[in-house]
Amino acid sequence: MTVVEPRLTLERKLLREHALVVACDEVGRGALAGPVAVGAVAVDAARARKRVPQGLRDSKLVSELRRPEVAARAAAWVGASAVGWASAAEIDEVGIMRALGNAAIRAIAELRAAGVVPEEGIVILDGNYDYITAAGATGLTVRSVIKADRDCASAAAASVIAKVARDDLMRDLHDQAPVYEWARNKGYASPEHREAIRVHGLSVHHRRSWAIADAPTLF
Template identity: 45%
Template sequence: MAPAALRSKTKAAGKPTSKAKPKAVLQFPTLDFERSFLSSGARLLAGVDEVGRGALAGPVSVGIAVVNLEDHELLEGVRDSKLLKPEDRDRLEPLVREWALASAVGHASSEEIDRIGIIAALRLAGTRAWFEILAGGVTPDVVLLDGSHNWLSPEVQASLFDPAPGGLGCDAPVHTRVKADMSCLSVAAASVLAKVARDRIMVDLHSEAPAYGWNVNKGYATPSHRDVIRLQGPSAYHRTSWHLTGPGDD
């Protein structure tokens, strides 16, 4: 039997040593997934993303960035807009517009959200951006939409005997991809465009109703924003069909 000291040394030698965790590698989106559509004959792809869907005030905004799948180069520094500092988004926004073959941002107001609901308002904002792209002489072959729900295509007719939808929506094939804004450069670029455009709208609206702090919270449901709504009530730019002060308070 080995001496106690030797047994102790042997046990210690066999103990696994702790290793420092490797640093996370910053992954930037690419056009790899977008280029998979080349095999189906697509050449022009429109990346689409929305911002403001969960806000209490202001519009919902939809950005579109069109790329040529055959020869578009990458744009350094672009990521999902939520992962970028405001100053970086502002710096990148004109670069994205120059980089994209075509780009646009459409909006649906808080009044429209209250009147038709958030999904229809997303479709309305997306349609406005889509028609702006078409008006510029660019017709994408395919659309890549962030998320799992296709809110951009026209509403499906209930039956062949019902009238067609009222001209809203994108008439190109729409493909959805969860977290596309994290991995697909066209969608990340669209998110930057939409975020910058909507933030500027909220800063402008702040001058009309400074108490709500929209220059900081951009209309989202921060505790201080809800507190002001409780004290002063909603403004003309709030989505009054929503639970503005929190569940159970209104």
């Protein structure tokens, strides 16, 4: 399989017209348990002139062992990064797309608190749907880009930073309910995870609308 290396072609083009680029990407969307996370990074013209960090890829293309070091290099490169969260309960209450939008808005708010002014730039959002504006964000220019996490270095950075943060959280949650083996499956629907739900029921960290509907609630 040919691995596509992310580049800064789109970012450099956008930076001719905007003061900065904010890139967002989600992780955990398809899991049965745990929150969804959206990574956000800010890149200005000076950062975009630097080399893409070694090993940076969409998080799905980086081995779990190497992700922390790649995420650290990515965070140092972009200068400002954040991760926004939406819990399993929030996903059940408002649906996954609104939860993604809420998490992205929270991540962008963290960037703003760090001194970034996202309204002065443009937001690259991985995918084909602008769930940020749909969630009620105002004053932002959002551009949805299919495969941005594969092709755009800024979105790849957001992806790997969010992935490492969420994996760390799922390892912590594993200690609360080790029967689900979240340290291994990170909340996704592995056969062992599904069997544990069948036997032990749902925990407070499960997305009830996503997991087995008739599983008993024991936590």
